[in-house]
Amino acid sequence: MAAAATEPRSLPANPLARGLKEGLGAALLAFGLAVPILALRTEQNISNQLVLQPRWHYVGFAVLAAFLGRLLFVLATSAAAPRRPKAAAPAAFPAGAARALSILGLLLLLLYPVLALAIAGRAGAVKWIDNFGVQILIYIMLGWGLNIVVGLAGLLDLGYVAFYAVGAYSTALLAQNFGLSFWLCLPLAGILAAFWGILLGFPVLRLRGDYLAIVTLAFGEIIRLVLINWVPVTNGYAGISGIPRPTFFGLPFNASDSGFAAFFGIEFSPLHRIIFLFYVILALALITNWVTLRLRRLPIGRAWEALREDEIACRALGINTTNTKLTAFAMGAGFGGFAGSFFAARQGFISPESFTFMESAVVLAIAVLGGMGSQIGVAIAAAVMIGGTEILRELEWLKQIFGSAFDPAQYRMLLFGLAMVLVMVWKPRGLVSFRRPSIFLREARPVRADMVKEGSG
Amino acid sequence: MEYLLQQIINGVTLGSIYGLIAIGYTMVFGIIGMVNFAHGDVFMLSTFIALIFLLLLTQVLGLGSLAIALFIVLILAMLLTSLWAWAIERLAYRPLRGSFRLAPLISAIGMSIFLSNLVQVTQGPRNKPVPSILGEVITLSEREGYSVTLSYRQILIVVVTGVLLLAFWYIVQKTSLGRAQRACEQDRRMAALLGVDVDRTISLTFVIGAALAAVAGLLFMIYYGVVNFNDGFVPGVKAFTAAVLGGIGSLPGAVLGGLLIGLIETLWSAYFSIDYKDVATFSILAVTLVFLPSGLLGKPEVEKV
Structure with a gap:
């Protein structure tokens, strides 16, 4: 700090004094x-009266x-100011590097459970695969699903969790009342959620921007x-309990003779199901990503992005905005419905507690x-x-500094x-x-941030 | 008949509180065209500030007179809540002015999450029962065993709301601040060219909205006798509904909308189903925005290409 304070003396106003x-x-x-x-802090005492506890x-x-x-x-910005170039060039990302990076990321994801097992051992891996892997992938899938509505079409949806809930409850109710398995419920839940999307989409067609956001929140x-x-x-x-767990081609993950472990002649471990769930949600998320990327190149995807940029121009060009x-x-x-179905299984x-506005806000924040x-x-x-807020649960050493009553996990939404x-x-x-255009002349040049104008209509 | 009269009294009381919060939404939307999503949580924060000062004055300092205590609490809550609103606008919204339109809304949602969790972490997640204040009632009529009552708190709420609205109306219509505000609402760039300090005017708009929300917070605490960190979201959305129903950007509209929402909520609970009272309000919000986007008293928005 001392070095930073003495170095930029040539600046107009003394940054230290200003700081x-x-x-x-x-x-x-x-x-x-x-x-x-x-x-x-207001606390209730034994006779249920509020008293004040000073915590200055x-x-x-x-x-x-x-x-x-x-x-x-102040010190950091005044030290950095003269060195900053006038116009920051867009971080041009060579296409080859991006491709290599995504393949590397994919490989890492595919090997993640193996790595977790190798590093953390059997007992520790449950936490890393379930709390981190599966949890993060659910949110990645939700984020990608919402990205279609918010990122591509520019429609701000604050009630996305409703479709997640429709998917989850469809799965739970179909399984409970008709005895359908998870693999049948999954597509049905997605279709039902999509149907609800259309149903709730109809009345809000005329709305834009903030108003659309508020109405979707109300829904x-x-x-x-x-x-x-x-x-x-x-x-x-x-809530609803006893939702059937996903099976591996009809083989349930339990210790019975007809279970997964017995069929393959390996020792039963609850880890099998967790690893299987990891790959299921990974596959679902990748399907979401793949469909989105393909759709961007279809006329409908181009129409979405055109709609985001300028709705009036869209209508003038004969695009059916409805x-x-x-x-x-x-x-x-x-896609929200698929994710909900997976969540339920x-x-x-499931209970309504999982589908509060806060979830919508979290998914929107991610998108x-x-x-x-x-x-x-x-x-x-x-x-x-999500990973960051989950890691807060792990920071046990903070308890040693701030006392045992200190629970870092309760600060996660605050920090969020x-x-x-x-x-x-x-x-x-x-x-x-920046983003790569889906249609271009000769070469794809990434579009800089200030050229992208989403959701301004 | 008596039952209906009683519900109307309760509805007007509740509506006054909603109206006070709704003004904050409607003014901010009018001047910078942004839904201040954190306003509901600023209101919630003010209930806690009021509660803490009330306990401090009555328990720790042993102030005997309730009226003086309430008055001091009111002033302090208004000041500190205004400071919060000023800081929020300065730190979370002002850097985003001129950015794309959804940026301030998302920042506001983040602020809303931050505020409610800040209160949860610092004050604890449990309900806080407030000592009963002005619980005495006046019986207006009594027939067939059913009596219509009007409590002192209800009188206090309606009177305070009325007085504040008059003062507020005076500020907006007659003072230079009000003129600057209305000028910024019409055309911010032109107002700036004519020498209106736009930044200061917008800050003051947030401050006034927060001060009114703080009054609503104190009244809410007295009326319900319990506060919770979660009380920002639903009253916030209801007040926003009131602002939209009355016509967003219109100040009399916000008050009218508040009263209507209060009445609808109470009558719905009394005659239909108390479980679905929030569904009723949210449906009104959706229906108004879809079919009557300019509200009851608002000006229709002209879309310019």
Whole structure:
């Protein structure tokens, strides 16, 4: 820090003095914001009365963090400012390198369970494959599904979790009432969710931008409230349990004689199912990705992207915007339904708690922060956001510093919200903001972020 | 008949609270065309600020007079909530002005998640029962064993709302700040050319909206007697519904919408089904936006190519 403070002396205003001044302002602001929410905690005592517990040291932390954060920010930006080139050239990504990278990533994903087993051993691998691998892949799939609606067609959907819920509940109800297996439920759930996508898409065809977002949010909440209150069918808050697990070509993953382990003559282990589930969701996610990439090259995909750029021009050119929007909704919803079906079969139990607005916001955050329309960006965002919040559960050493009552996991949504704001302020176009055009003259040149204007209509 | 009258009294009380929050949505939308998604959580934050100061004044400092305590709490809650709104606008929204249209909305959603989780982490996830305030009731009429009552809190809520709306109306219509605000609403670039400090006006819009939300927060706490970190989302969406129903951008519309939503919610709960009361509100939101996007008192939006 000292080096950074002394080096850029030639700059117009002394950055250290400016940093200290702005840091002081930030500290003052942090103090105002932190009092009283951080300083005094309301707790119920034995006679159910609220009493205040002073915790002024929290305010101290906040003020210190704000001061240092602002100071370092000012120093860092003033040190970096003269060196920055005027116009940052777009990170031109050679096509070959991108291809090699995606093949490498794919290989890594395919080998992931093996690697996890090799590194963490049998006991540790469950956590790494299930909590990280499967969890992240579900969100990657949801992110890619929503990417069709938000990234390609430019329709901001805040109620995406509704289709996830439709898929999950379809699977649960079909399995429970008609005894269908997971492999039959999966396509049906996708079709039903796509149908719901069209149904909910119809009324909102005329809306755009923020209004569309709010109406989809309302629909998502309505579906959740109906799931809670329609007790005879959905069993309300209690949820549905006993959803059949996926089988390996009819072989269940259990210790019985007709099970997977017995058939192949290997020792039974619950790990088999987890690894199998990993490959199922990996396949589903890759199908989503593949379909999206192919659709982008079809007339309908081009129509989606045209719609995102300018709806009025689209109509003038004779594109049927109704069909274009509805197919985008239906495709996105269908993939959400597949993911929901997988979710239900993986958990074996579902309840409305899993389909709150927060889930929609998380999926939307992944789709947007990854760079709308960019497949690899979505995957990275899902891995960072979901993996990052899962890792918080693992940080046991923090307990040794802050005492045993400190639970890092409860900060995950707090950090999630903060990350959303920070990424938006830092890179409003998302992490991967350039994209490769699907149609071009002679050579494909990546389109720079400021040339891409999504969802502005 | 008595039952209906009672429900109308309850509905107007609830509607006053929604109306106060709705003004924050409608003003911000009017001036920068953005749905301030975090406004509901700013409201929730204000209920906690009010609760903490109330406990501090009555328990720790032992202030005897409730009226003085409530007045001090009101002022402090308004100040601190305004500070939060100012900081949020400065840090999370202003850098995104001029960026593509969805960026501020997404930033606002992130802010909303951040605020509700901040309160959950710092104050705990449980419901906070507030000591009963002004619980005494006046019986208006009593017949066949059913009495229509009006509690002191309800009177307080309606009176405070009315007074504030008058003061607020005066600010918007008669002061230079109000003129600057209306100018920015009509044409931000032209207003800037004519010497209106646009940044300052937008900041003040957020501050005024938050101050009114803080009043609503205190009234909400007194009325329901319980606060929770999760109380931002549903009242926030309902207030937004009120703003949309009244015509977003229109201030009388926000109040009218608030009253209507309050009445609809109470009557729906009383006569149909209390489980589906939120479904009713969300449906109104969807139906209004789809069929009547300019609301009851709003100006129809002209689409320019």
